[in-house]
Amino acid sequence: MINRFLRITLLLAGLALLFPVAGSAGTPLPVIHEPEGEGVKCVEPEDVIRRNHMKFILHQRDETMHEGIRTSKYSLAECIDCHVQPDENGHIASVDSKEHFCNTCHQYAAVNIDCFECHADRPQKFIERDSKSAELQNELHQMLSAHEDIRGELK
Amino acid sequence: MSDSINHSRRSFLEKSAAIGAITIAPGILLHQVANAKPDDQPVSDSVRWGMLINTNNCEQGCTDCVDACNTENGLVGHNRPRTDTQYIRKVTLRDKMTGHELSLPLMCQHCETAPCVDVCPTGASFKRADGIALVDKHICIGCRYCMMACPYKARSFVHEEIKNQTLSAPRGKGTVESCTMCVHRVDEGQIPACVEACGKGKHDAMLFGDLNDPNSEISKELEKHGGKQIRADLQLNTAVRYQGL
Numbered sequence: 349m350i351n352r353f354l355r356i357t358l359l360l361a362g363l364a365l366l367f368p369v370a371g372s373a374g375t376p377l378p379v380i381h382e383p384e385g386e387g388v389k390c391v392e393p394e395d396v397i398r399r400n401h402m403k404f405i406l407h408q409r410d411e412t413m414h415e416g417i418r419t420s421k422y423s424l425a426e427c428i429d430c431h432v433q434p435d436e437n438g439h440i441a442s443v444d445s446k447e448h449f450c451n452t453c454h455q456y457a458a459v460n461i462d463c464f465e466c467h468a469d470r471p472q473k474f475i476e477r478d479s480k481s482a483e484l485q486n487e488l489h490q491m492l493s494a495h496e497d498i499r500g501e502l503k
Numbered sequence: 504m505s506d507s508i509n510h511s512r513r514s515f516l517e518k519s520a521a522i523g524a525i526t527i528a529p530g531i532l533l534h535q536v537a538n539a540k541p542d543d544q545p546v547s548d549s550v551r552w553g554m555l556i557n558t559n560n561c562e563q564g565c566t567d568c569v570d571a572c573n574t575e576n577g578l579v580g581h582n583r584p585r586t587d588t589q590y591i592r593k594v595t596l597r598d599k600m601t602g603h604e605l606s607l608p609l610m611c612q613h614c615e616t617a618p619c620v621d622v623c624p625t626g627a628s629f630k631r632a633d634g635i636a637l638v639d640k641h642i643c644i645g646c647r648y649c650m651m652a653c654p655y656k657a658r659s660f661v662h663e664e665i666k667n668q669t670l671s672a673p674r675g676k677g678t679v680e681s682c683t684m685c686v687h688r689v690d691e692g693q694i695p696a697c698v699e700a701c702g703k704g705k706h707d708a709m710l711f712g713d714l715n716d717p718n719s720e721i722s723k724e725l726e727k728h729g730g731k732q733i734r735a736d737l738q739l740n741t742a743v744r745y746q747g748l
Contacts, residue, residue: 413639414631415545416631417545418687419543425670442666465664465665465675466665466678468667468673475668475669
């Protein structure tokens with residue numbers, strides 16, 4: 349019995365020696381963008397916001413939607429404004445990539461959120477509007493005004 | 504001859520519109536300050552937001568209000584007019600006997616007794632205390648009962664995945680949406696984007712204000728010249744009223 353136990357222990361020790369780095373590498377940890385600026389802090393201490401951010405946001409969501417309370421403390425837009433910023437190359441991550449502030453943790457923790465199926469995932473100034481529709485509208489306007497000119501001439 | 508008459512009439516209209524704009528501007532400013540609600544306070548039923556549309560000033564072919572709405576709410580079409588989202592659409596009415604045509608913007612009428620709210624199975628369609636009818640897209644299951652119930656065909660369903668939404672107008676696939684009376688602007692004491700655009704274009708066909716306040720510009724105008732509801736027979740007490748129908 350002891351013999352068998354020893355044998356298994358030795359085998360495990362041998363395996364551990366074979367793969368010495370396996371334990372330390374593991375899954376890559378989330379990379380979190382700290383808000384920039386001197387003395388800029390999150391609205392709550394880190395451990396509180398880490399555990400409860402979803403509750404804060406959910407509460408704020410209903411108050412804003414139904415009662416029109418638009419304080420910025422727990423608003424999703426404020427999180428995004430501070431934390432979603434371009435990297436040193438000027439590239440800003442959308443929610444489709446794992447570099448996005450929200451995604452970096454949620455992917456690590458295997459959590460699926462659907463906030464960004466509706467909400468803006470980047471600060472407004474970084475969102476490029478769909479220029480296609482604007483172009484189409486411009487064209488339509490030009491056509492309409494040209495049409496009016498012709499009508500005017502016919503009179 | 505007819506040309507000269509038209510020109511002078513046009514210039515008269517332009518001047519009078521300009522004068523109107525000048526006199527309205529301080530009024531709007533006052534109105535904005537008076538109604539700017541503190542961010543942390545809930546909306547109350549002491550106000551009821553409404554709109555008055557003067558169809559006599561609404562030009563056929565002008566889409567200033569629609570364009571402003573599309574920009575403000577980030578509405579992007581897919582070139583499918585039957586299903587593309589529209590918060591406002593321009594409707595042309597033609598009197599068959601006289602041939603007289605008039606044009607008007609039609610959007611959610613923010614009914615007091617709203618059929619969309621009545622039929623919603625989840626409570627996603629709701630009325631805010633200040634009378635604005637909204638869809639809580641967090642709760643909406645996309646069943647589209649409200650779209651069938653609405654007599655004004657004011658609601659749209661989002662069929663496609665949406666990217667690059669604006670910050671203040673979240674919208675997503677599988678939910679119903681309609682005019683929000685620019686609730687995000689109203690909460691900050693601004694007027695809806697369509698009304699602003701109509702004023703900027705010197706048309707002044709749209710007026711926004713508090714129907715509960717007898718001293719508001721909209722209430723005074725309604726008292727003086729009246730304003731009709733579309734489908735008044737349904738007794739929905741709409742917040743959007745029309746003149747010149």
